[in-house]
Amino acid sequence: MTKKMTGNEIRQTFIDFFVEHGHTAVPSMSLVPGGDATLLFTNSGMVQFKDVFLGTDKRPYKRAVDSQKCMRVAGKHNDLDDVGRDDTHHTFFEMLGNWSFGDYYKKEAIAWSWQLLTDVWGLPKDRLYATCFEDDEGNIPRDDEAADTWKEQPGFDPSHVLFFGRKENFWQMAETGPCGPCSEIHLDRGEEFDNLRDKPHRCGVNGECTRFLELWNNVFIQYNLFDDGHLEPLPAKHVDTGMGFERIVSVLQGVDSNYKTDLFIGSLDVLRSLTGHTEEQMYADFTPYRVICDHARAAAFLIADGVVPGNAGRNYITRMIIRRAAFFGMKINLNEPFLAKVAEAVIEEYGSFYPELIKARGAILDNLTREELRFARTVEAGIARLQNLLDGLRDTDTSALDGITNMRILDGRRAFDLYATYGLPFEITRDIAREQGFDVDEAGFRTAMEEHRLASGGGKAMGKQGGEDAEFFAGILKNLQKNKKFGEHGVEYDPYTSPSVEGEVLALVVNGQAVESASFGDEVEVILPKTGFYIESGGQVDDIGYIKSLPSPNGRGAGGEGREAWEIEVTAMRRPSAGVIVHVGEVISGQPKVGDLAIAEVDMPRRHDIMRNHTATHLLHAALHQVLGEHARQAGSLVAPDRLRFDFNHPEAMTPEQIERVERIVNDAVAADMEVIPKLKAREDAIAEGAMALFGEKYGETVRTITITPPSNVATEEMETVVHPMAVMEKMSKYSYELCGGTHLERTSDIGAFIIVSEGSAAAGVRRIEAVTGRGAYDLIAHRFKLLKHTAATLKTSLEEVPFKVESLQDEVADLKKELAALRASQALSTFNQQLSNVQTVNDVNVLVMEVPGSDADTLRMLTDKFREKYPKNGVAVLASGSTVISAVTSDIVSRGIKAGDLITTIGGRGGGRPNMAQGNLPDPAMMNNAMNKVAKAVEEKLK
Ligand SMILES: [Zn+2]
Ligand SMILES: [Zn+2]
16 A cells, blocks of 8 residues: 555545446435335445345346445444444444446456455455355355455465355345355454454454454355245346445554544544543543544434434434433533534535535534533433432342343333433433443333333324314314413413513423323423413514423422423424414423423523514614615515524615625614614504505504614604604604514614625515624624634735735736746647648648647637648648637638538537637537548538
8 A cells, every 4th residue: 555545535446446347336325214114224235226136126227336324223233332332333334335236246246356455455465365155054055156266366365265154154135035155355454453362262264353354245146045945046146245434444544443544533633622632541531432423423424314313213313322422422521512513524524425414514513412402401310310220229139130141130111211201312321320230121111112102192193284283273272261271362472571481381282182291302382371482473583492390389290299390492483373372392301291380481592692683684774775775675584593684675786885884884873872662553653653664564453663763862752652744753863663573672782793794686676685793793703803814824924914915916826827828828839830740631722630738719719820821822720629629711712612610510519700710619529539530521522
């Protein structure tokens, strides 16, 4: 090996090698296998081709090569407990494979394996071994074909062919069906990689130590296995190979752990930058690092394939591995969400080959952080409860001992309670239990989980179907009103003054059905008598937050005596029917029940960001009127925590000066510390006073108005309701006056800063501005400042000098380009002069057809002038460079019926121009290869 290849290069050389040998590069299938309900995740390269081998599916190719995303997290293929504790196990991994569907067979497959491993990747030939099949039961013929083929490979040591029996070297898809012998390639890594070198052991291929590594398995599918055990040859024979990607990368990069390959370097660097550990410290306690790297990578790929954290099936796995990674993070003092940062490194490493990661970046980062935050709220209580259980178990007599392992076993139902109440996944419970010498009853946990799933209506179709939903909720409302839980207006809505509200849980809905209680992980809809959560309207997004149990005054209820406290994370709001407001969320701990006392708290830091953006939206609207005119009316808006978006009517793009002015006016209004005054008014009055109302919005008889006004103008408020003719004056004294139901700051200075991020077209006649305020503005400024500092450092100059330095560099580049063009022209001319001797005479015409690499159209034209200087008569020239082609014909030839444009068409190009000079392009530069013949022929025919 000359230079160490990166992981990405190794994957690419594998694919390129087989593409060069006639294979079609096939993208990886999703981690969620389509159409195979028996399989939790795609777990081998075979999955996407299974039906081709069974003969029930056909592909347009007979040879394929791929790198398949695989996930092995449960069941016979993987004990998750190993992942992270050693250097080779993974939950997510990639499998490289080449495939023949009734096409090539052993000869080609073995020869190509050998070439790739030794010629392309440079592995030492004398260290490679091949295993072939010899039936230990004596029924199936020995695979001499493979063995003999191995011995023919150049440089292969014939004594390195070894025979093994059914366990190692015979493959079958299932109890019956396609099967066949396989041939594995093993590498002797040398004594230094032998973990048992100081002990007596079986050292060799398929031995006991880590010195010999299986690299690649070639499976030759040639039989069909029947019920009674007899084999019949298949009419078409197939090849199926698999090579663990992480392992081959570790071999080619010469490291003793998959986790020390460049595949994980980015992730490990991020982690070390967070923990502050040196490399030495990290390797001294490598397990948490390995677990986190593996799980973060797996979670990123799962979320990219749509498997978000949840409570059952695949979604449970995503939840579990995120929580397990977070749990191992706690062991190295990472107590704030950190997985999104690790996932960034994963996306960076894998995004070029798996673009789904880049597309799903937002979802990946968001889901990771949210799941970590949920976990953080309950993990301590959950671990404390588990510790209690384990302490209790330690003190019991030996009846809890497992007969085989002699370990005390924690009951599976108890383990499930820890999940149902604290969201502590089974796998973490087991991690903790095993560390203390206990084990956990996994079967009991699964049983309890399945029982719970059925009891809580899981598995039933979701019952939400448009209109039915509204009727369903109207029914709930009616019932509650009958029981005097509500007044006639239903849920009381006050997002303006009540960031937290106490009340009784009136209804819980899970899977479209009213339920009496819900459990951890349930997606639940909650109705309370009153709410302070804003429901999306007028462009302002929903509030999010938490609903938590409160012990009732008599000390009972959830969180009081006897019952665990519970908590629901509210992620959205909706109003399914008149009078009903629903908090949509997920139970993140405990078991909420109808009738429990609870407190609903809006996420106020986020809400505050939203209010900054909403008040700033009104200031922006007013500023646009000042700068562009009254026609610049609102045509749509979005008020989110991280940004605001404002659409308005204006026929053309704003100039940079206009944008700057608008931004300045808004910031002046911020600095002026104006008051923001909400007021309820009769609609007609408000509109007569000039409040800006939006087209297409429905307003009731009473409207809410938002006035923004300089402090000194507060006194004029008094005059407001008196007379309508004052309206014009009113409007002058108010900075901004709008009908609006949104939530606002009390003073504009609270906005902090306002920065326009972009101005562009939203639709015909509608412009769109995006802007940030407050924390978002600070982040943007900090980020841009950092970029500027970085640029200055790269340019080796001060911040102030950057623009001048860039200008002078641009001048320099322009000069160099000019110089280069001149150089190219003179080079082209000298090539051209040399080629002039190649002018062919066709009849009496001088024909020149040539390529002048690296020239532009101007140069080519200059050369045709030179040609015509030399041949003022009887001349035809076709010159090309890349896809550009120019043809010139002397005027006497034009009068003989040959036009310059026709010659371009003759050689397959497109273009046109004057009869004596034409320009065009060639769809394929290879068309110049036999252009001379074509042009000569055309000239001959025309002059006949
Ligand atoms: Zn050994
Ligand atoms: Zn508004």
